[in-house]
Amino acid sequence: MRTVETESGERYLLLKESSDASLVRDPETGEERYVDADRLREVGGESPLVVAATGVPEPVRQLLTAVHTERSLGLVMELADRGPVPVVDLLGAYELCESDFHGLLSELRAAGLVAESRVAGERGYDATELAQEAVEGVRTAEESAAGIDDDAAADSR
Numbered sequence: 001m002r003t004v005e006t007e008s009g010e011r012y013l014l015l016k017e018s019s020d021a022s023l024v025r026d027p028e029t030g031e032e033r034y035v036d037a038d039r040l041r042e043v044g045g046e047s048p049l050v051v052a053a054t055g056v057p058e059p060v061r062q063l064l065t066a067v068h069t070e071r072s073l074g075l076v077m078e079l080a081d082r083g084p085v086p087v088v089d090l091l092g093a094y095e096l097c098e099s100d101f102h103g104l105l106s107e108l109r110a111a112g113l114v115a116e117s118r119v120a121g122e123r124g125y126d127a128t129e130l131a132q133e134a135v136e137g138v139r140t141a142e143e144s145a146a147g148i149d150d151d152a153a154a155d156s157r
Contacts, residue, residue: 003043003051006035013048014040027055060141066111071096072104076113076127081136084117084126089118 002014012024012035021034021045042050053061075094079085105125108114113131117124119140127135 001048003046003048006039009044011051011054013051014042016062027052028082030055035127042079049073057133057137059130059133061138062111062130063113063138066108066113068107072108075104076108077135079114079125079127080132084119084124086122088122090125122150 003011004014004022005011013027013070014022014024015032016023017037020037022037022040023032024035024040025032027041056064063076067076091098094101096104105114109116113128113134114125115128117126
């Protein structure tokens with residue numbers, strides 16, 4: 001698989017090619033279609049897997065690539081839901097030792113998902129706007145998937 005683009009800059013994943021037409025997939029929609037082969041040019045230096053990932057909204061991609069455990073995902077979700085929370089409250093609420101907790105927060109801060117904040121004069125942490133958008137995107141996707149599952153169950157009756 002290779003990355004190709006049209007004259008107008010639309011990027012696709014090249015699935016099959018012939019002298020006349022090439023089968024491509026739009027990474028944002030997953031739609032496959034044939035395009036005249038002479039309208040496409042190969043894009044060098046960009047992995048087709050990276051292009052395939054562009055079908056996921058940027059905030060959600062950032063979240064997915066930054067969190068490595070359910071624990072780190074849960075912390076982002078909690079901060080997105082609770083708003084700014086003092087460090088003392090966070091340490092008391094979750095079963096993490098202080099060094100693990102600070103290591104986790106450092107990773108999430110580096111990823112742009114968590115930011116230091118002041119809460120009632122105390123040091124705390126809050127989800128960034130990027131994290132808020134990512135959490136909303138994940139929840140929207142979950143709701144959509146649940147709706148599809150409900151529709152499929154209704155159709156099978």
